[in-house]
Amino acid sequence: MIAENGFFHSPVSAIAARAGVADGTVYLYFKSKDQILRTAIDTAFLHFFERAREEMATTEDAAQQLRILVRLHLETLAANHALAVVMQTEVRQSARFIAEFSRQHLVDYLNLTREVIRRGQQQGIFRPDVSDRTVAHCLFGALDEMVSSWVFTERPFEPGTTASQVLDIIFRGIETQSNHA
Amino acid sequence: MIAENGFFHSPVSAIAARAGVADGTVYLYFKSKDQILRTAIDTAFLHFFERAREEMATTEDAAQQLRILVRLHLETLAANHALAVVMQTEVRQSARFIAEFSRQHLVDYLNLTREVIRRGQQQGIFRPDVSDRTVAHCLFGALDEMVSSWVFTERPFEPGTTASQVLDIIFRGIETQSNHA
Amino acid sequence: MIAENGFFHSPVSAIAARAGVADGTVYLYFKSKDQILRTAIDTAFLHFFERAREEMATTEDAAQQLRILVRLHLETLAANHALAVVMQTEVRQSARFIAEFSRQHLVDYLNLTREVIRRGQQQGIFRPDVSDRTVAHCLFGALDEMVSSWVFTERPFEPGTTASQVLDIIFRGIETQSNHA
Amino acid sequence: MIAENGFFHSPVSAIAARAGVADGTVYLYFKSKDQILRTAIDTAFLHFFERAREEMATTEDAAQQLRILVRLHLETLAANHALAVVMQTEVRQSARFIAEFSRQHLVDYLNLTREVIRRGQQQGIFRPDVSDRTVAHCLFGALDEMVSSWVFTERPFEPGTTASQVLDIIFRGIETQSNHA
DNA sequence: AATGAATGAGTGTTCATTCAT
DNA sequence: AATGAATGAACACTCATTCAT
Numbered sequence: 001m002i003a004e005n006g007f008f009h010s011p012v013s014a015i016a017a018r019a020g021v022a023d024g025t026v027y028l029y030f031k032s033k034d035q036i037l038r039t040a041i042d043t044a045f046l047h048f049f050e051r052a053r054e055e056m057a058t059t060e061d062a063a064q065q066l067r068i069l070v071r072l073h074l075e076t077l078a079a080n081h082a083l084a085v086v087m088q089t090e091v092r093q094s095a096r097f098i099a100e101f102s103r104q105h106l107v108d109y110l111n112l113t114r115e116v117i118r119r120g121q122q123q124g125i126f127r128p129d130v131s132d133r134t135v136a137h138c139l140f141g142a143l144d145e146m147v148s149s150w151v152f153t154e155r156p157f158e159p160g161t162t163a164s165q166v167l168d169i170i171f172r173g174i175e176t177q178s179n180h181a
Numbered sequence: 182m183i184a185e186n187g188f189f190h191s192p193v194s195a196i197a198a199r200a201g202v203a204d205g206t207v208y209l210y211f212k213s214k215d216q217i218l219r220t221a222i223d224t225a226f227l228h229f230f231e232r233a234r235e236e237m238a239t240t241e242d243a244a245q246q247l248r249i250l251v252r253l254h255l256e257t258l259a260a261n262h263a264l265a266v267v268m269q270t271e272v273r274q275s276a277r278f279i280a281e282f283s284r285q286h287l288v289d290y291l292n293l294t295r296e297v298i299r300r301g302q303q304q305g306i307f308r309p310d311v312s313d314r315t316v317a318h319c320l321f322g323a324l325d326e327m328v329s330s331w332v333f334t335e336r337p338f339e340p341g342t343t344a345s346q347v348l349d350i351i352f353r354g355i356e357t358q359s360n361h362a
Numbered sequence: 363m364i365a366e367n368g369f370f371h372s373p374v375s376a377i378a379a380r381a382g383v384a385d386g387t388v389y390l391y392f393k394s395k396d397q398i399l400r401t402a403i404d405t406a407f408l409h410f411f412e413r414a415r416e417e418m419a420t421t422e423d424a425a426q427q428l429r430i431l432v433r434l435h436l437e438t439l440a441a442n443h444a445l446a447v448v449m450q451t452e453v454r455q456s457a458r459f460i461a462e463f464s465r466q467h468l469v470d471y472l473n474l475t476r477e478v479i480r481r482g483q484q485q486g487i488f489r490p491d492v493s494d495r496t497v498a499h500c501l502f503g504a505l506d507e508m509v510s511s512w513v514f515t516e517r518p519f520e521p522g523t524t525a526s527q528v529l530d531i532i533f534r535g536i537e538t539q540s541n542h543a
Numbered sequence: 544m545i546a547e548n549g550f551f552h553s554p555v556s557a558i559a560a561r562a563g564v565a566d567g568t569v570y571l572y573f574k575s576k577d578q579i580l581r582t583a584i585d586t587a588f589l590h591f592f593e594r595a596r597e598e599m600a601t602t603e604d605a606a607q608q609l610r611i612l613v614r615l616h617l618e619t620l621a622a623n624h625a626l627a628v629v630m631q632t633e634v635r636q637s638a639r640f641i642a643e644f645s646r647q648h649l650v651d652y653l654n655l656t657r658e659v660i661r662r663g664q665q666q667g668i669f670r671p672d673v674s675d676r677t678v679a680h681c682l683f684g685a686l687d688e689m690v691s692s693w694v695f696t697e698r699p700f701e702p703g704t705t706a707s708q709v710l711d712i713i714f715r716g717i718e719t720q721s722n723h724a
Numbered sequence: 725a726a727t728g729a730a731t732g733a734g735t736g737t738t739c740a741t742t743c744a745t
Numbered sequence: 746a747a748t749g750a751a752t753g754a755a756c757a758c759t760c761a762t763t764c765a766t
Binding site: 365366367368369370371447450451452454455456457458459460461465492493496497499500502503504505506507508511513514515527528530531532533534535536 | 546547548549550551552628631632633635636637638639640641642646673674677678680681683684685686687688689692694695696708709711712713714715716717
């Protein structure tokens with residue numbers, strides 16, 4: 001519902017109707033309309049982090065872990081168009097909302113990425129002369145923009161191909177010479 | 182006003198008061214509340230494109246042109262915090278708004294970037310084996326995320342430094358070996 | 363409310379207050395302010411037609427049926443001053459409103475009257491050399507004006523007397539000589 | 544303008560535009576929007592009464608004078624469709640407006656008609672056993688309804704024919720037997 | 725005299741939220 | 746637990762009127 005019409009253009013009554021319950025019932029499960037959106041976002045991030053932690057535990061190679069993260073990011077959204085729309089729009093609905101709430105999730109995600117970057121730098125596979133913060137922002141920004149491009153156009157989306165393309169550029173940009181050669 | 186509270190949380194009466202005019206006066210200049218936001222965004226992009234075209238005309242070197250674009254992107258927003266907030270939030274307020282209106286500006290910007298990338302590939306300074314579309318998305322996404330990071334935290338922002346950091350990664354990621362060596 | 367102040371000078375908030383409900387409640391029962399008026403008018407005509415059909419079925423004499431219609435017209439409005447005011451004013455609020463909506467009720471009423479006239483002509487009690495349309499308009503117009511006269515002054519109103527006076531003139535005007543003698 | 548859209552749906556700005564002047568100019572000639580309508584109505588009645596007095600002075604025969612009034616009523620409106628619309632709608636816009644303002648014109652008109660009726664009764668050509676008030680209302684009501692019927696449908700309108708038809712009924716209804724024979 | 729930009733009070737309508745059932 | 750009728754605050758927008766030019 002929210003993905004289709006936007007949070008502000010989705011009356012609680014419409015959300016309730018879509019869920020097949022009465023308006024009042026919504027308030028038995030959510031304290032306010034805002035909480036519906038927050039819960040949806042929280043849940044999505046929670047699931048993402050769970051899977052990310054699980055899958056990243058299967059290897060110690062930072063490059064491999066980065067590949068896992070990137071693939072998971074793109075696959076999760078590719079598999080759920082409505083979620084993707086919400087993530088590319090409503091999550092950024094207003095400066096106050098972001099500052100108070102949704103930015104924290106992104107910071108968590110960025111921190112996770114930064115840890116992997118730093119590990120790669122310690123492992124000698126990533127250049128040590130770029131800040132992990134910058135790299136994480138570049139990587140996240142690139143992925144984010146690829147998703148936006150898909151969501152706001154009618155293009156087909158192949159998460160695997162997209163992941164390769166982005167990583168092709170970012171890896172080359174951050175890998176050490178020895179590694180690259 | 183919109184930057185501070187968000188478009189949906191900014192009554193027309195508040196916008197009018199901030200502008201020092203009566204509510205009705207707003208409607209002498211804008212057909213609807215929506216048009217206020219659209220006009221602001223249109224104007225910002227118009228100015229940006231004008232300056233970009235001017236400054237990019239001073240050189241034929243694609244790498245140099247890319248540096249100009251990146252610097253202009255970051256400097257424009259760094260110089261106007263409210264504009265930056267609007268660009269990182271309200272421009273993405275709902276899928277419908279984006280699809281109907283604001284995405285076109287981004288597409289124009291991405292196309293401008295892609296042209297430069299392609300020129301660089303023809304000039305032999307950028308790798309020919311990555312698509313200009315992917316590169317443009319990566320670059321824009323990286324910059325966009327750097328701006329968001331600044332806007333939604335209290336960090337100081339140095340557009341020059343940020344530009345160098347991002348370009349350091351992206352350039353290395355897309356330049357040809359010969360060039361890099 | 364509308365009878366007292368006129369439709370355009372009756373804010374929905376005032377109508378709601380008079381009804382003892384909150385403003386929003388009005389919109390649970392009416393789609394728009396316009397619909398309040400339309401529903402009131404529709405309902406009044408519906409009841410009138412129902413009663414008219416019932417009472418007219420008690421006789422086959424066209425003259426008697428006409429007397430029934432006239433009495434019902436005047437008694438219905440005499441019994442409900444507010445309704446009478448609305449019928450003499452708001453029903454004619456604008457050319458567009460009338461053309462789109464309220465005229466149809468009058469046309470239905472006029473058609474009912476015309477049928478009775480034609481029946482009387484066939485029965486040989488009404489002159490055949492005047493058109494039923496003209497007669498119906500004269501009769502309705504006369505009644506309408508009697509009601510207006512009452513509504514817009516402080517005069518007392520006796521529907522029975524008024525009915526007799528109007529019918530005295532119209533009947534004499536339309537009856538056949540043989541009948542009249 | 545008012546005839547087309549109704550008084551309440553005609554902004555002063557639209558009326559001014561139609562008149563080819565600026566909004567403010569309207570207020571040099573009318574104290575308020577209401578006065579525009581009142582002046583239009585006043586003027587129309589003034590002209591009507593002037594012509595009625597003139598033409599009625601040409602004969603002493605009450606029946607003839609009534610014919611003159613009826614013809615003038617219908618011809619005046621037939622000649623000016625917009626005026627007719629205003630007379631059949633806006634003149635009755637609300638009970639308060641009518642009570643305060645427009646009813647007086649009708650009362651004047653009805654009084655003029657009543658005088659003629661009484662004169663006809665004194666002349667022995669109209670029945671003395673019906674009240675002049677009732678007759679005047681019947682006659683005016685009949686004419687009024689004929690005009691409404693024309694204004695709110697697409698029918699062609701022939702004031703002469705319509706006058707004959709109405710008078711055929713009303714005259715027969717009110718004339719004395721001797722006269723009728 | 726004429727203008728038309730500016731005003732700001734007024735109003736129809738929406739919708740998040742509550743609560744008696 | 747679930748309902749959905751009722752609420753009333755909030756808001757976008759209109760427009761009669763004013764007044765400096």
